[in-house]
Amino acid sequence: MPLLEIRNLVVRYGEIEALRGVTCAVEQGQVVTLLGANGAGKSTTLRAISGLAKPTSGDILFDGKSIAGLGPEAIVRMGISHVPEGRRVFPGLTVKENIMLGASNRRAATSEISREADAMFDLFPDIRKFSNALGWTLSGGQLQMVAVARGLMAKPRLLLLDEPSLGLAPVIVQAVFKIISEIRRNTTVLLVEQNARMGLSVADYGYVLETGRIVLGGKPDELWGNEAIRAAYLGGHAKVSA
Amino acid sequence: MDLALQLLFTGIGIGAVYALVALGFVLIFRATNVVNFAQGEFSMVAAYLMVVAVEAGLPYWAAFIVALLGMALLGVVFNLGVYYPLRHRTYLPVIIATIGASILLANSVLAIYGPQPQVLQGWFDTPGIQLGPVYLDSQYLLIIGVTICLVIFNFWFFEKTLLGKKLQATSQDKEMASLLGISVSTMIMITFIYSAVLGGLAGILVAPVLFVSIQMGSTIALKAFAATIIGGFGDVAGAIIGGLALGVIETFGAAYISVPYKDGFAFLVLIAFLIFRPQGIFGERVAEKA
Numbered sequence: 001m002p003l004l005e006i007r008n009l010v011v012r013y014g015e016i017e018a019l020r021g022v023t024c025a026v027e028q029g030q031v032v033t034l035l036g037a038n039g040a041g042k043s044t045t046l047r048a049i050s051g052l053a054k055p056t057s058g059d060i061l062f063d064g065k066s067i068a069g070l071g072p073e074a075i076v077r078m079g080i081s082h083v084p085e086g087r088r089v090f091p092g093l094t095v096k097e098n099i100m101l102g103a104s105n106r107r108a109a110t111s112e113i114s115r116e117a118d119a120m121f122d123l124f125p126d127i128r129k130f131s132n133a134l135g136w137t138l139s140g141g142q143l144q145m146v147a148v149a150r151g152l153m154a155k156p157r158l159l160l161l162d163e164p165s166l167g168l169a170p171v172i173v174q175a176v177f178k179i180i181s182e183i184r185r186n187t188t189v190l191l192v193e194q195n196a197r198m199g200l201s202v203a204d205y206g207y208v209l210e211t212g213r214i215v216l217g218g219k220p221d222e223l224w225g226n227e228a229i230r231a232a233y234l235g236g237h238a239k240v241s242a
Numbered sequence: 243m244d245l246a247l248q249l250l251f252t253g254i255g256i257g258a259v260y261a262l263v264a265l266g267f268v269l270i271f272r273a274t275n276v277v278n279f280a281q282g283e284f285s286m287v288a289a290y291l292m293v294v295a296v297e298a299g300l301p302y303w304a305a306f307i308v309a310l311l312g313m314a315l316l317g318v319v320f321n322l323g324v325y326y327p328l329r330h331r332t333y334l335p336v337i338i339a340t341i342g343a344s345i346l347l348a349n350s351v352l353a354i355y356g357p358q359p360q361v362l363q364g365w366f367d368t369p370g371i372q373l374g375p376v377y378l379d380s381q382y383l384l385i386i387g388v389t390i391c392l393v394i395f396n397f398w399f400f401e402k403t404l405l406g407k408k409l410q411a412t413s414q415d416k417e418m419a420s421l422l423g424i425s426v427s428t429m430i431m432i433t434f435i436y437s438a439v440l441g442g443l444a445g446i447l448v449a450p451v452l453f454v455s456i457q458m459g460s461t462i463a464l465k466a467f468a469a470t471i472i473g474g475f476g477d478v479a480g481a482i483i484g485g486l487a488l489g490v491i492e493t494f495g496a497a498y499i500s501v502p503y504k505d506g507f508a509f510l511v512l513i514a515f516l517i518f519r520p521q522g523i524f525g526e527r528v529a530e531k532a
Binding site: 050052071072073076077081082084088090091092093097100101102104105106110113150154 | 403404407408410411414415417418419420421422423424425426
């Protein structure tokens, strides 16, 4: 049984149908990457999983149990942590405080959470010296590190990462993906990326989304071999057949 | 000089009341992005609760606790009845609902208690002490003391506790807070309870200095609102400094320029700030980065 299974998921924002029947699965221990152009529905898929977007129809199964329609607070307590697009680091709180709040989904003493947050800096040494800096003073790459560290504080069984490379300099993108390849040792990851090369480099499996539908799924080398993936990742409209 | 010192003491005393109400404004604004126009009525209701409890024969301290518990309950009811049903709407319906609630509260008290202003005794039997040239009124001393304690408590609560950090996180980005497992509705409930108690405390403390009347809430709220703008809207330190500044300015204005225009000075300062420094003393300290 896959850790996460999405069946025929439809999400509407008013008149707009953002997802038109998405079906995919994430196996325990894997990194799965969702590729697709802007507006294909990648972020909406993650938002539906974490409870920010309400599914119109279809189902989302986590560990075999339906979580479709639950609120975000309930879903993160079940072990799905969502690092959303745009990092969303609290601007008026310090880096350490931001990271500590990542543990809000579970019961633990404040001193314990503080220790865990300090330990998180071993994985993210670049932000250790900004521990007491306010969120809004950080650069994009640093914010991304804080956002991922905060997401990991939930001790998730499934980590949802939305566009971690967006707006970052190539060298920072490398650093972020190095961390993702370290995370994968203990955590299942569903990664959304526009940068297909980076996205697939860490993945066990990939899906290609196009205008609200999964049009292709396969192992990274299979996807690379496919003409259509290049079109999809460049935002082209080439006909894709699964 | 002696007069100036005396005025400074009185000004800080009345300013402390504005500061407490202003703090309530700011906390609710930061948590919900809405100005609660019933914040002044919290002070008025608390003062009446205090009058009722004292008349019922409770000792002063017990009446004080009963009135504050009543305000905590009002905070809960206010959140569930006024804010919660409209929480997914824009700010406009919520603001109108708070105005409606303020009218409801004022007229409910009017219906129950009638229009005659009530008198509430001060906490202390001794009216005050003479310290050199300055006469320290005991009620003003109490107001200043309580305000200092609350400012310290407020700082400790928001800066040193994890719950305080969760409240801050909720006020900065509700959606992200919920993604982390922070119960946003609980955080907003706590904010309303805390703000209602703060407003109530201000009302109870100032009641022996003023009369307890239906209008006392709107007068205090207008000054407190001006204080938040002077201090820098949405800023906690700004609300406190703004409140104290306003109390001092209007007291000096009344003494040296004109007593009838006492209330006018506060608004003159407000208008000056709106023209020359609309971001207030502290301005926007947290810049949102894209």
